[in-house]
Amino acid sequence: MKKTVLITGATSGLGYEFVKLFANDGYDLVLVARNTQKLEEIKLTYSNLNVSIISKDLSVPGSAKEVFEEVESLGIEIDFLVNNAGFGLLGKFDELDINKQLNMVHLNVMALTELTYYFLPKMKKKNFGKILNVASTAAFQPGPLMAVYYATKAFVLSFSEALVEELSETNITVTTLCPGATKTNFGSVANVEDTKMFSQAMNSSNVAKTGYLSFMKGERVVITGTFNKIGAYSAKFLPRSLSAKIAKYVAGEK
Template sequence: MMNQTALITGASSGIGLELAHVFASKGYDLIIVARRESLLLDLERQLESIHPVSVTPVTLDLSLPGSAATLYAQTSSSGRHVDVLVNNAGFGDYGDFTETDVQKNHDMLQVNIVTLTALTRLYTPAMLERRHGGVINLASIVAFQPGPLMAVYYASKAYVLSFTEALASELAGSGIAVTALCPGPTETGFADVTGLEKSVLFERFRPVPAKDVAEFGYRAWEKGKVVAIYGLPNKSLVFGERFLPRGVTSNLMKWMQKKAV
């Protein structure tokens, strides 16, 4: 019997890398996608040395228009069935919106929203035909509120959450499990890249290991949970914000994302 296959974007580091380990440990063959070829090749060797699975690395920049179609064509030509699509790739930026880089904002929306949506559209029809499959989209606890100083990133994750919930409703009873994984601050290098490492948010909410988030996300998806918020502090934050006026929430998040003194 052939192994099932999981396709994981952004697999070279952070939560994506840990999800690759989790799926491999469950016996899934993998298609791992990222921009950094050397890291993908290292991960391929590591996973195949530990688990009896096949790992196919694909070096691809998902910020490029048409990258989803390129990836789909490549996997389809090999005759591989993608049983689980994990849309993990994404990035953010930090600073006042009027001072952010226009091209970086465009690329962020391309990766976080456009490519994620296109990949989901391309891979789910075959899952529907087989009446079996899964989609895990990396959202975030930031999807539940506006985010001054990271306006575009927060908005992109709000899209991912809304899209995933709607998709899960449409596919209910189809044999396809759809989950939005919503972590809080996580040890992925994200804060260092965006400049958030000295913010109040990362000072007050200690980042958790990416491995823990990945294992939680897999279990939540396996159980059919549509929205999976990692950790009690994050769940409490999301729940508490429901009772605050939107303006208060915006100001609170602006304070949390300012540099800690």
């Protein structure tokens, strides 16, 4: 029986790369994003598959539950859940728009948490499922000039690793993908394209493929790129104050 994957943030960046990877392997798709036109285009591209599209802004409170309810109304059972949608903002906390930052928290944290909560019980009932939560190397240290973004990704990593242990006696896996700077529209939205952190940004298709293969193997945490792995592991041994200074430096202009 064919498996079905739900992917959030499916119309661009890593989300779209995941769409291509799952589609190429013949999985049915439930795609969630704000861009209705792009969703329709993707659906036409993969006419050989069962593709359901849900146009929804997951930064809006209540939207995650609406997605779940729509999936239920369609009679679709989700086997794989890819919580990919998210965004960041560059700037000092008190100088950035508070509403945009709260939207970021809702999308990066609340929507991911809710979707996991709603779809997990059925996975447990059939004792099968895979969840991929997209975090970031930002999860490993505090991030001045992107304070809220770094904090949201720290939540994603901690939450996901806790679930791994809660589900250790089941056939459900939870994988956290922690990419560093990646060439997607994230950079332009966050206004970080001209910063040091993006000077060696990785190709999005390579990041997605690494995450996809690790996800299929049920790996716990995946850090893409050798330099990113060194940075993430080093952060564990450095004083938090020093890690914060380094993060502030790389958030500066080239």
